[in-house]
Amino acid sequence: MMTARVLMIQGASSSAGKSLLTAAFCRLFAQRGVRVAPFKAQNMSNNAAVCPDGSEIGRSTAVQAAACGLEPTADMNPILLKPERDARSQVIVNGRPMASLAARSYYERKREMWRYATAALDRLRKAHELVILEGAGSPVELNLKAGDIVNMAIARYAQAPVLLVGDIDRGGIFAQLLGTLWLLDEEERGLVKGLIVNKFRGDIALFEDGVRILEERGGVPVVGVVPWLHDLLIPEEDAVALEARAPLAPGAEGQVDIAVVHLPRIANFDDVNPLVREPGVRLRYVSSASELSHPNAVILPGTKSTLGDLDWLRRVGLAARILQEAGQGAAVVGICGGYQMLGRAVRDPQHVESAEEAAPGLGPLPVETVFEGQKETHRVMARLQGGPGWMATLRGERVTGYEIHMGRTPSESPWLVIAERGGLPVEVADGSVSADGRVWGCYLHGLFDNAGLRQAWLRSLGWRGQEGSSLQLDSELDRLAREVEAAVNMELVERIVWES
Numbered sequence: 001m002m003t004a005r006v007l008m009i010q011g012a013s014s015s016a017g018k019s020l021l022t023a024a025f026c027r028l029f030a031q032r033g034v035r036v037a038p039f040k041a042q043n044m045s046n047n048a049a050v051c052p053d054g055s056e057i058g059r060s061t062a063v064q065a066a067a068c069g070l071e072p073t074a075d076m077n078p079i080l081l082k083p084e085r086d087a088r089s090q091v092i093v094n095g096r097p098m099a100s101l102a103a104r105s106y107y108e109r110k111r112e113m114w115r116y117a118t119a120a121l122d123r124l125r126k127a128h129e130l131v132i133l134e135g136a137g138s139p140v141e142l143n144l145k146a147g148d149i150v151n152m153a154i155a156r157y158a159q160a161p162v163l164l165v166g167d168i169d170r171g172g173i174f175a176q177l178l179g180t181l182w183l184l185d186e187e188e189r190g191l192v193k194g195l196i197v198n199k200f201r202g203d204i205a206l207f208e209d210g211v212r213i214l215e216e217r218g219g220v221p222v223v224g225v226v227p228w229l230h231d232l233l234i235p236e237e238d239a240v241a242l243e244a245r246a247p248l249a250p251g252a253e254g255q256v257d258i259a260v261v262h263l264p265r266i267a268n269f270d271d272v273n274p275l276v277r278e279p280g281v282r283l284r285y286v287s288s289a290s291e292l293s294h295p296n297a298v299i300l301p302g303t304k305s306t307l308g309d310l311d312w313l314r315r316v317g318l319a320a321r322i323l324q325e326a327g328q329g330a331a332v333v334g335i336c337g338g339y340q341m342l343g344r345a346v347r348d349p350q351h352v353e354s355a356e357e358a359a360p361g362l363g364p365l366p367v368e369t370v371f372e373g374q375k376e377t378h379r380v381m382a383r384l385q386g387g388p389g390w391m392a393t394l395r396g397e398r399v400t401g402y403e404i405h406m407g408r409t410p411s412e413s414p415w416l417v418i419a420e421r422g423g424l425p426v427e428v429a430d431g432s433v434s435a436d437g438r439v440w441g442c443y444l445h446g447l448f449d450n451a452g453l454r455q456a457w458l459r460s461l462g463w464r465g466q467e468g469s470s471l472q473l474d475s476e477l478d479r480l481a482r483e484v485e486a487a488v489n490m491e492l493v494e495r496i497v498w499e500s
Contacts, residue, residue: 004037004125006160007497008191010135010151012176016167017198019060020234021226022134024484025493026067027477029130036130038064041117042079042150043136044089046267046304047235050402054377054422055095056080059235059270064132067477078120079113079149081106083265084304084353094120097375110147117149118157125158130497133160140183152188161193161500163223163493169199174213181218193496194223196488201228204487223496224488233277234476235270255280256463259295261318261338262287263309267302268404271335274448278458278465289317296461297331298322300338302445306369306407307354310341310361319362326364331461332439334365336405339441343367343409343432352406364439365432369407378403378421382430382444384453387415389437390460399453401444409443416442 007025011018022038029036040061049062049072057077065072074095081089087103093116101109124131139151155162166176177195184192195214200207204225211222260272262285276283286292300322303309313319326332334342343361345368348354352371361368379402386395399416414429421428431442437460448454455465 004128004131005497006125006131006133006158007493008133008135008155008158008160008162010139010155010162010164012138012164012166012180013170014137016165016176017226018134018136018165019064020229020232020480021163021165021196021198021484022132023060023064023067023234023477024480025132026064027481028485028490029132029497030068031481034130035128036068036132037070037124037128038068038076038134039121039124039131040077040134040136040150041121041154042081042113043077044081044083046082046265046302047270048080048082048092048268048404050377050379050404051095052379052422053095054379056092056097056377056404057095059268061134063235063473063477064134066473067481075120075123078116082267082304090304107147110149114149114153117154121154121158131158133158138180139188140180142183152184152191155191156187160191161496162191163194163196163496164192165196165198167199168197168207168225169201169228173197173210174217177214178217181220192220193500194221194492196223197225199228200225221489221492223492224484226484226487229480229483232476232480233273234473234480235273255465256282256297256458256461257293257295258283258297258299258461259286259292260284260299260301261313261322263301263303263337264312265304265309267304267337268335268445269301271301271445271448272299274454275458278455278463280463280465281458286318287316289321292318292321292325294325294328295330297333298325300332300334300341300441302335302404303337305353306337306340306346307348307356307359309337310346310359311356313341313362323362323364326439329438331457332364334441335447336443336445339365339431339443340369340407340409342439342441343369345369346407347371364434365441366413367409367411367432369409371407373406375406376403376443379423380418380444381420382416382418384416385414387413387433387437387440388435390456391415391433391437391440394453394456397452399444399447399450401446401449403443404445405443415440416444418444 043058047059049059055074061077062072080092091098135151342365347358348371384394384397411432415431415433418428433440
């Protein structure tokens with residue numbers, strides 16, 4: 001039985017670009033005919049994906065699986081931490097919820113988590129020719145290193161050659177890369193086979209001296225200087241990427257302005273990415289009442305803490321402003337946790353998500369949500385029931401998406417019926433809509449990936465684009481692979497993989 005070769009992508013810091021580069025190398029090796037798979041021992045993110053069997057992993061790892069031409073599996077990301085509130089997370093192990101733990105309690109169980117991580121990697125290596133591992137944060141967070149199961153510990157376990165990535169856009173690239181090398185112990189330094197300078201703006205030829213200095217002082221080659229990749233529409237690993245994000249797409253004509261509320265515990269925010277791909281759509285994130293202005297539509301996305309983020313909406317004045325805009329004709333959409341907020345009440349009697357037991361919702365939809373202990377995680381196919389306004393033309397249309405939620409929200413005005421979960425037939429009503437069709441919500445993530453629904457809704461907002469599908473994930477992954485291949489020495493990377 002085979003044991004796959006391995007390559008590991010580690011970063012000198014968080015947000016250095018590890019996830020995208022891992023996806024790029026997954027795509028490049030898959031294009032070369034290699035049976036390749038991604039692996040991340042532990043991830044912390046509320047941006048999750050659902051595998052075909054209903055297991056749950058980080059969204060970025062699922063994107064990397066797509067880059068390999070594979071369906072995602074729990075073995076690719078055996079431990080997922082989903083922050084619920086400060087210093088506490090829901091712990092997903094092998095794709096299923098294990099517990100909600102405080103940070104200290106989780107670290108006390110690191111030995112147990114290590115066994116899950118290494119067993120998953122072993123299984124992947126038996127089924128593939130190459131596994132590309134991704135690290136998390138920095139491998140030299142010295143106060144946390146003793147409990148590390150995702151950076152050098154897993155690299156040592158697999159004896160994986162490591163490419164170390166630095167983010168030149170944030171400055172201090174020499175301190176990032178050389179400082180990391182110098183803080184590693186001798187065995188760990190020996191695993192680092194190359195450096196990557198990422199997110200370079202301007203003329204790369206001007207960094208030739210920088211490459212020479214890194215190689216002389218670091219003692220390892222620079223395998224590439226990767227440029228800043230503009231307007232790349234690939235789901236981000238987590239919400240950190242949103243902190244300094246400008247409008248996703250200004251829209252040359254500015255036909256439709258959509259405001260997405262950047263909730264403190266925002267989850268699965270890539271639901272809105274397909275909207276950005278439509279010419280004439282301007283999509284922006286807002287986190288205050290003053291930023292909201294007068295959009296055509298407001299989207300309340302998913303959240304890992306509905307009651308906590310609902311309270312935040314009220315405290316910062318966004319709740320009142322959203323209702324004011326709705327009263328003046330703006331569309332308002334709620335997805336998953338955002339849908340729960342649009343109802344009349346949210347109740348959590350078992351404290352599944354919050355220390356609070358209940359709170360009034362924003363109120364425009366005639367539903368109430370009650371949290372229960374069982375988590376629904378499914379890939380689904382749903383049948384649209386039709387409804388008021390723009391929904392009328394979609395009666396009978398089928399859409400795909402996925403569920404990740406623990407609340408139950410019975411509705412007297414469902415506008416879709418889930419007909420399949422995990423490929424098995426079901427009949428589950430979902431969603432609610434206002435009498436004029438302007439305010440609506442449901443539990444299904446990924447709805448806007450369905451071109452018919454997406455473009456029908458946009459037309460109701462005044463959009464005048466052309467019908468048909470826009471850019472899809474595959475084309476974006478191909479673009480990413482082309483850009484990275486042009487910037488790195490792939491011959492050297494292949495030698496590192498096959499000869500190390």
